Amino acid sequence: MTSVDPGVRDAHNAPEDIKAVPVRHPGRWVAAAVLAVLVAQLVHFLVATSKLRWDVVRSYLFNHQILVGLERTVLLTVGCMAIGVALGVTLAVMRMSPNPVVKSVAWLYIWFFRGTPVLVQLLFWFFLPTVIHSLSFGVPFGPSIVHADAKTVITQLWSVLLGLGLNEAAYMSEIARAGILSVDEGQTEAAQALGMRRVQTLRRIVLPQAMRVIIPPTGNETISMLKTTSLASTIGYLELLGSAQLIYARNYLIIPLLLTVSIWYLVLTSVSYVGQYYLERRFGRGTARDLPPTPLQRLRVLGFGRPAGGLG
Amino acid sequence: MTPMVEAQGVHKRFGRTEVLRGIDLSVAAGEVLCIVGPSGSGKSTFLRCVNHLEKVDAGRLLVDGVLVGYREEGGRLHELREREVCATRRDIGMVFQRFNLFPHMTALGNVMEAPMQVLGRPRAEARAQAVALLERVGLSAKADNYPSQLSGGQQQRVAIARALAMGPKLMLFDEPTSALDPELVGEVLDVMRQLAADGMTMIVVTHEMGFAREVGDQLVFMDEGTIVESGPPREVLAAPRHKRTQAFLSKVL
Numbered sequence A: 001m002t003s004v005d006p007g008v009r010d011a012h013n014a015p016e017d018i019k020a021v022p023v024r025h026p027g028r029w030v031a032a033a034v035l036a037v038l039v040a041q042l043v044h045f046l047v048a049t050s051k052l053r054w055d056v057v058r059s060y061l062f063n064h065q066i067l068v069g070l071e072r073t074v075l076l077t078v079g080c081m082a083i084g085v086a087l088g089v090t091l092a093v094m095r096m097s098p099n100p101v102v103k104s105v106a107w108l109y110i111w112f113f114r115g116t117p118v119l120v121q122l123l124f125w126f127f128l129p130t131v132i133h134s135l136s137f138g139v140p141f142g143p144s145i146v147h148a149d150a151k152t153v154i155t156q157l158w159s160v161l162l163g164l165g166l167n168e169a170a171y172m173s174e175i176a177r178a179g180i181l182s183v184d185e186g187q188t189e190a191a192q193a194l195g196m197r198r199v200q201t202l203r204r205i206v207l208p209q210a211m212r213v214i215i216p217p218t219g220n221e222t223i224s225m226l227k228t229t230s231l232a233s234t235i236g237y238l239e240l241l242g243s244a245q246l247i248y249a250r251n252y253l254i255i256p257l258l259l260t261v262s263i264w265y266l267v268l269t270s271v272s273y274v275g276q277y278y279l280e281r282r283f284g285r286g287t288a289r290d291l292p293p294t295p296l297q298r299l300r301v302l303g304f305g306r307p308a309g310g311l312g
Numbered sequence B: 001m002t003p004m005v006e007a008q009g010v011h012k013r014f015g016r017t018e019v020l021r022g023i024d025l026s027v028a029a030g031e032v033l034c035i036v037g038p039s040g041s042g043k044s045t046f047l048r049c050v051n052h053l054e055k056v057d058a059g060r061l062l063v064d065g066v067l068v069g070y071r072e073e074g075g076r077l078h079e080l081r082e083r084e085v086c087a088t089r090r091d092i093g094m095v096f097q098r099f100n101l102f103p104h105m106t107a108l109g110n111v112m113e114a115p116m117q118v119l120g121r122p123r124a125e126a127r128a129q130a131v132a133l134l135e136r137v138g139l140s141a142k143a144d145n146y147p148s149q150l151s152g153g154q155q156q157r158v159a160i161a162r163a164l165a166m167g168p169k170l171m172l173f174d175e176p177t178s179a180l181d182p183e184l185v186g187e188v189l190d191v192m193r194q195l196a197a198d199g200m201t202m203i204v205v206t207h208e209m210g211f212a213r214e215v216g217d218q219l220v221f222m223d224e225g226t227i228v229e230s231g232p233p234r235e236v237l238a239a240p241r242h243k244r245t246q247a248f249l250s251k252v253l
C-alpha cells in the first residue's frame, strides 16, 4: 500500500531494494525431522500390523450399512445444529430483552438444559410417548385445537433431534450472546438514529458483525455435535457408529470397523473446517486485517526456508 | 412560524445525578445552533434527547412543533410506541464523534441501508441517491471501500451522507471533528458549511470556535447542565459576559 510502484521509481535517487539474509529457523528443521521419524514409525506400525486388517477397513468403507449410518450422522449433525443455532440466537436475544418475563423464560431454559445430562434429555424425549399418549395444543383445560398421537410424532429421529438440538440451543445461546455483546453500542445507536426498528437493527447491523465472534466457537460445537450424535444408537437409531457396532457384533472385526468409522469422522470434521473457513471469510468483510489466511498462506506461515513475512 | 427545535425547562437525570437542569432554547428552521461547553456539561445528552435516544424527565422538548418522546392526549402524556419513535427519528439526522459507520458494509452500502430498510426504497433508487450523496461529500471514488479502508475525515463525510439519505429536516452533530487528525478537520467542516449554506437546520456541538463564529447563527455555552450564556457567536466569543464562559474560552481559544 505504501510502497511506490517500482516502475515509477527514479533510478538515480531511490535506494536499491534491501536484500537481507532471512532469519534461519534451525529449530523448525529439527522438529520436522523428529516428526518425520515418528510418523514413519507410526505408518510402519499401522501398515505392518496385520491384525489391523486394512483390507477389511477398505471393504467396509463404502459398505451400504456404513453409508446409511454416515448419512444419518450428517443429517443429525446438520439438523441438531440448525435447531441449536436458530433457537440459541433467539434465546440470546430474549435474554437481552427489556421485557422481564421474556428474559426469565430464556434464563430458565438455559438453566434447565445446561444443568441436565444430554443423554438424559435424549432418553426423556424418546420415552415421553410412554407417559403422554397424545399431544394437543389449545386452551388449557379447554378444547384442543391441534391433536396428534404422541407415538407417531416423536419418532426415533425426532427424539434425537429434540434431545440434542434443544440441548445445543442452551450452549449456542451463550455463544450468540457473547457475539452480540461484542458489537459496539455505537452501532445500535447509529442504526436507531436512522430510524431502524429493534429487529431491523439486530438483523441487519448487529448480527452480521456478531458472526465474526460467533462462528469459531460454533465450528467447535459442530465438530463436537458430529461425535455426540453417536448417542443416537442408545435408542436404536443407528448412525455411523451404531451401524459399525451392529456389523462387528456379527463378525467380531471390531478394530477394523472402528478404523472405518474414524476415517469417516475425520472426513466429516475436515469438511466442516472448510465450511467454517469460508463462513469466516464471508463475515470478515470490511475487516480486511482479520481475514483468516487461505490454506496456502497457512503453509507459508510455517516458514520453511522463507522469511515468515509475506502474509498478503 | 414554529421553531424547528424548542426546549422549555428540559431536565434529564441519570439515577440521582441531574445532567440537564432546565434547558431553554429555540432554533428556527434554517438556523445553525452551536453548543460549546466543558466535558460533562450535558451537551451530548441534550442532543440525544432531541433524537429520542434518551427520555426527557421534565420540561417540554418539541421538534417541528411535535412533542419529543410523548404524545399529549386528554391533558396527559403517553409514552410513544417503538414504531412512533422510529418514525420521528427518520426526520432527524445524527452524526457521531466516532463516526459509527457500519463496518461490514461499503460506503455505498452504509448510505443505502436506511432508505431501503426504513423507507422501503427500491434498491436501484437508493443506489442512485447514495451515489449522488457521496458525490456531494466528495467521495464518489470511495463508494466501494469499506470504512476500515477510509481515513477518519472520509469516514465522517460518509456518515454525513448516510444521515442525509433519510432526507432529514434537522441535523445533529456531536463533536464531529473531535476524533480527527488536525489536517482532516477542514474537509468535514467544509461539508457542514455547505450544508448550512443549503439551508439545513443544524445543532452542532463543537470545539471549533472558528466554525461557530463563521457558520453559527446562535451560540450556546453550557456548563453543569444549564445554559450559562447564549447569543450571536461573534458577540459571545468576542466579549463573554459570564465568568465561567470567559474561563472556558480562554482555555479553548
Ligand SMILES: Nc1ncnc2c1ncn2[C@@H]1O[C@H](COP(=O)(O)OP(=O)(O)OP(=O)(O)O)[C@@H](O)[C@H]1O
Pocket: B014, B019, B037, B038, B039, B040, B041, B042, B043, B044, B045, B046
Ligand atoms: N447513560 C448514562 N448513565 C449515567 N450517566 C451518564 C450517562 N450518559 C451521560 N452521563 C453523565 O452525564 C453527564 C453529561 O454527559 P454528556 O455526555 O452529556 O457530556 P458532554 O457535555 O457531551 O461531555 P463531552 O464533552 O465529554 O462529550 C456526565 O457526567 C456523564 O457522566
Ligand SMILES: [Mg+2]
Pocket: B043, B044, B045, B174, B175
Ligand atoms: Mg459529548
